[in-house]
Amino acid sequence: MAPRDSNPSFMNGVPELLILTLLRSHEMYGYEIVQAIHDRTQQAIAIGEGVVYPVLHALEEQGALRSHRKTVAGRSRIYYSLTRPGARRLADLTANWTHITSAIQTLVTNYVIGGTHAQAIA
Amino acid sequence: MAPRDSNPSFMNGVPELLILTLLRSHEMYGYEIVQAIHDRTQQAIAIGEGVVYPVLHALEEQGALRSHRKTVAGRSRIYYSLTRPGARRLADLTANWTHITSAIQTLVTNYVIGGTHAQAIA
């Protein structure tokens, strides 16, 4: 039921990380988050609604987010904001993300600078 | 049969990236790769044999790797090395990896430097 630990199932949880990150500065609603991720990453990353909404629900259920409805221009929106535990969770995820990606980056960019190392490719 | 593209299924393929990266400089065998990933990332990343071996088989089948048996000290090892297409594949994966992670990194580390932004956490 809970093989949560060990490896972070690798790079999983990126949507969660991005969503929490966006909510760090101010509250947002789901549809807005979907577009914000797309825009603020120069289209490098596109996370669909089918991913965002379930994550929002799960995070709220876990107490990491809090929500309230607001109607703007006849449109009903559900705004989400970080709770204290949510901020802690974001800090953990961010630290972990940085740790892992920098480890990978070090490996990947090691002595590839000028060489063609043709003997390895042969 | 082939919804391969769209998003890179996110951070998937990290094991593949790491394996190709290690094989960039010289040939290695599976068991060695498992430990090398563990060691060269300061234990930040641990990829099990259950992941490495299938990836090696798949990459060879796709023509990205080439293998040959060698017996060393009574131990039979299967050494893998990069082919030309494999090197191209590694270049693609690396570029993509860098692109995506830097986009995320930019979002994640934006104006978090000194502030507690307590108003967002409330």
Place this chain on the structure above:
DNA sequence: TTGCCATACCTTGAACCACAAGGTATAGTC
């Protein structure tokens, strides 16, 4: 007024990847 697009929410099914756990076999060590 009818149709279409954008907004805004949501769920379902399938695909896929990585993992843990197991299984085989040999070499060296205690």
Place this chain on the structure above:
DNA sequence: GACTATACCTTGTGGTTCAAGGTATGGCAA
């Protein structure tokens, strides 16, 4: 003679993400 390390491998399970669809309102254009 048993245990650990080496070295290969496969299977089943589980968790994430995806694409595709489904509902409803507002605004705009034909």
